[in-house]
Amino acid sequence: MLNSPLSPSSTELVINVLDMVLSEGKPLDRAYSHHFSGLQLAPSEQARITVVAGDILRRLNLYCYLSDVKFEEMSRMGTRLLNVWHLFHELDLPKMQYALQVDEKEYFDRLEKAKAQPALWDGCPEWLDTMGQAQLGEAWAKERAALSTQPKRYLRVNLLKCTREELGKKLRNEQVQTKEVEGVDTALEVTSDSALFRTESFKKGWFEQQDAGSQLVATAVDAKPGMRVIDACAGAGGKTLSIASQMQGKGRLLAMDVEQWKLDSLKQRARRANAHNVETRIIASSKTIKRLKLSADRVLLDVPCSGLGVLKRNPDAKWRDTPERLPVLVELQKHILQSYSRMVKVGGILIYATCSIMPEENRDQIDAFLAENEHFKFIEDENISVADSGFDGFYLAKLERISE
Incomplete structure (x- = not known):
């Protein structure tokens, strides 16, 4: 965290970033890109701005409660929230022109009340706290607290x-x-x-x-030189490039996704990394998958998920998401697991992964799949806990195809 207050210009940038995220629904990384573009900011000052904006979003409801500011009031009342943030972290108040002042007695009264509300103290919205308790039980409290901390x-x-x-x-x-x-x-x-x-x-x-937890998922693929490997939900390719490194550039590594722009980004990253065995392919229809039936030694399915294991890195997501999104994602995961598993050859390994810590997206999916697919057997799985590891939260399971 900071050891001195933000400058007036930096406080303005923080407020503008928060307003774009909360009022316009923009992802945090795009808000940074928009507001930093064209500015000659020193790397250290840019880092200070991202530290403050990120911390506020990780515990947004707490800071809004302490400052008596609503999410949608950020552009008008953000200076008061920034003053409260500095008070909370025992820093001198920033020298902002026309800043809304804080009633310190009221602030400290609210602070004591907040300490008695663990979910609020951890910056957790009510819908997420309800879901976490339902799915993780007593383990949820430590995960919730860990998700409110600054990522390494x-x-x-x-x-x-x-x-x-x-x-x-x-x-x-x-x-x-x-x-x-x-x-x-x-x-x-x-x-x-x-x-x-x-x-x-x-x-x-x-x-x-790349987060260390994400690296563990890629390591679990255990790809060897000369293998045929498919990363079927490759995105921009962080895990693809890790797998290419395992393969020492030997063999065939097929990176697939439904969005071409992500694959284009992967191509550029692969060139810089000397990952010459990476081939990209857009998933245009179900035929793309069918053509690769029983062809791969390894298939990684890093499926679309809630992202509830990476909230300390993407804290804006919990203020956009709703509980209604999870059932839609669970159905999509089931479809991908059922359809894309066809690409694994007999004796090959399927690796299913999410960046979620919710069992409904993780072991529950694997158990349901195995109950319907006798051609696969369970090898092992791993829950990468945010609280226990200090990394982002992930899940991975390894299954072997034992017959056609």
């Missing part, structure tokens, strides 16, 4: 170009401090406030920014 920054070393040790040394020479992550052989945690994407290491393709 992790890198994945590109083993096609360097080792983890070489990357760490190279980054130190570029004034980026890192440390190795226990239990994740490809990961480094960034411990300094550094502009990663301006480094020569990044430009040369030595690393990608």
Whole structure:
């Protein structure tokens, strides 16, 4: 967190970012891009702005309660919320022109009341707290608290170009401090406030920014050189590139998605990473899947999901989402699992993954699939807990096809 107050111009940027997210429904990353575009901000000041905006969104209902500001009032009353944020973190108030003042007695009264409401204190909307308690029971409280914390920054070393040790040394020479992550052989945690994407290491393709939990999912694919591997919900390809590294550039790695722009982005990233065995293919219809029937040694299904395991990294999502979205996603997951599993050959492995911590999207899906598909057998699964790991929350399950 900060050790000094925001500058007047930075407070204005934070309010504008929050207003775009809350009033216009824009994703947080797009709001940053819109408001930072064309500005000559120092990397350190840009980082301070994202720290504050991110923290406010992670516990938005708490800060709104403490400041008596409604979500939709951000453009008009955001200065009071920013003053409350600084008070909460025991910082001097920022020097904002025309700022709305805070009644400190009322603030401290509200603070004591908030401490007695765990869901509010953790910045959890009521619908999500109800869902979390229903699905995770007593385990929900620690996950809810963990999701309100600031995410750490992790890198994945590109083993096609360097080792983890070489990357760490190279980054130190570029004034980026890192440390190795226990239990994740490809990961480094960034411990300094550094502009990663301006480094020569990044430009040369030595690393990608990727959460350590996400790296564990890719590692579970266990792809070997010479295999035929399909990443069937590849998106922009973070896990695809990790799998390419496992394969040492040998074999065929097919990255598929329903959106061409994501695959176009993946192509650029693959070129920078020297991942020459990556081939992209748009999923135009069910025929695309049928043509690949029983063809792959490994199929990764990183399916569309609620994203409830990555809320500390994407905190704006919980203020846009509703409980009605989950049943729609669950049905889509069932369809993808049933249809795309056809691509796994006999003896091949299917890896199902989500960035959710809700059993309905995770083990419940696997149990339902196995009950209807005797051609597969369960190998193992893993819940990557936000609270226990410090990473984002993920689920993965590995199934083997034992017959046609």
